[in-house]
Amino acid sequence: MTQIVDTGTMQPAQAPAPEGQGTGAFRTFVRQLMRSKTGFLGFCVFALMVLICLIGPMFTPNDLPTNTNLIYGPASWSHPFGFDSEGRDVLIQVIDGGRAVILVGFLAALISTVIAVVFGALAAYLGGRVDSIIVTATDIVLTVPSIILLAVLAAFYRVGDSITLAVILGVLGWPGLLRAVRAQVFSLKQREYIEAARLLDLGTGRIVIREILPNMASFILMNFVIGMTNAIYAMAGLYLLGLAPMQGDNWGIMINFAWTRGAIFFDGSLGYILGPVLSICILQLSLVTMARSFEEILNPRLRHN
């Protein structure tokens, strides 16, 4: 929610210095993250979670046995999160359930970032009529509360698989990012070296792709991370409402079952609801921390001095 508002208030004046054009965006990203303690910590936590969620499932049993004796069984050292309503170990489900969340969030953020960058850059660079059409469209989509729109859409057309879910989330997630990108390109396009490139008649496409976008790489990465948190928030919400595909292992499904089956009222089931809830919260926290320290890097005035 408020994450979106944040990007809207990002100041276009603090463009990153046109440095490191040759280095890849990711390397710049990591190098700059190392400069902020909390940002680096967030990055480490995120990397660790991704590792556990992607590699972890290879070491867990493929079929979790249901065991009626263990329904809501107490937590112990070997089963730290206890057991669910079917007597299955919760920790294993938590490990297996992150993959879908991270992948859907990543894909959705990728889609919305691409839309935002392409149309945001076009709007700012071409200006005039193109700009006002894009801005009006953005404002309209931005005003419609997206989680309600998502809920209505998902209720009309039952979402079948995770890819569809990611596409829907991505297609609705761009307006906030687009505004941020547009503001940034506005300020970049007035720099001297862009003027110079224009005088040299290098062509719009080349100037946007070769001269403007590389200087926005870290800015775009930051917005990508924000887009991921927004997508994960919306995804968890849709799962809570029972509107996302309810198959496979997934933190969202776990929360939905624990909540709708009333698991919270059993003593031994604390882990069943807290496991996935805390996992999502920590994932979001690590992403927000990364994005925030990035904002500090891009906006030197925010830095402590």
Added chain:
Amino acid sequence: MAATESLETDEPEKGSKPAGRRSSTTRYVVGRVVKAFLTIYVVATAIFFLVRLLPGNPVDVYINQQIAQYGMSYQEAANAAAGLFSFDPNESKFMQYLHYLGGLVQGDLGTSLLSPGSSVTSQIGAYLPWTLFSVGIALIISFVLGIGIGMAMAYRRGGIFDHAMTLVASITHSIPNFLLAMMIIVFFGVQLEWLPIATMRGAYSPGVHPEFSLYFLSDAFYHAALPMFVYVLTSLGGWMLVMKSSTVETLGEDYVTVARARGLTDRRIQVQYVGRNAMLPLFTSFVLSLGFVVGGSILVEQVTQYQGIGFLLYEAVQRRDYPVLQGILLIVTISVVLANLVADLLYSRVDPRIRITSKEG
């Protein structure tokens, strides 16, 4: 200038144009009003096509169901569907669309699928006020608190207070609000039994009637307390951080240096020079966030069982009550659009820069 970015006032060069102030204000106001109506029209149209023309449309599903279940003739079923979705499936598409729009203008959003005889408008009228009440008050509380704490953070930049508050803000800011509500209910409601979650459900206690009395108000606050607390806690961090950065930004402005050089008191500089100007850019976000919180309320209200518009939406989703779904989407959008419109118009009064620099809205 950068701060007013989100208000269509970009392209700083235009600021130097000595436009006639009067006419540019009128143009701005007219532009904003037109844009608000355009948004509502686009959303209403999108809903029509969503329901009627895309594959798997609920109108045909409903008609087929009626024929299969109750042995109705197609004509009877189509007539029933006409009342539900407030357009007649037998007409041409274009006439259906016109009738649908005509119905909307008269406040006719169709009839609920599952509570026969109850109009969508009356259902929304019974639930929406509670969401606006809880969300609105929570938003004001978190905005005021966030402004205060954010300013304090900016003045004590780098200190323990700043660091501690940044940490708190990052944490509350990143936890999804409905998950926080869940954790509060699990810990304080079920485990510790501090919160009487059973009696806190709903918008007010059974047997109490909405009226303007202290007794009713306290009852309403009692039921809204949990969702309101969740909204405040999860949006407070965002306000703190944005206000801090805005204040830090303002502190670097020349006019603050000039004010210091003039020897004005710190208090006066803090309140009149820095505070006021740092707050301005947040004003737009304040109203924009109304939309986000109303949107987020569907999840929080489901978790806390508070009977606002989100609760109604959840029920409608569960029971596939399509007319109610489309009605809620439209009404919530309209309320957000109107709130944004009022905010933009107020903002242009508060911040004179808007009036001078606005182009066609």
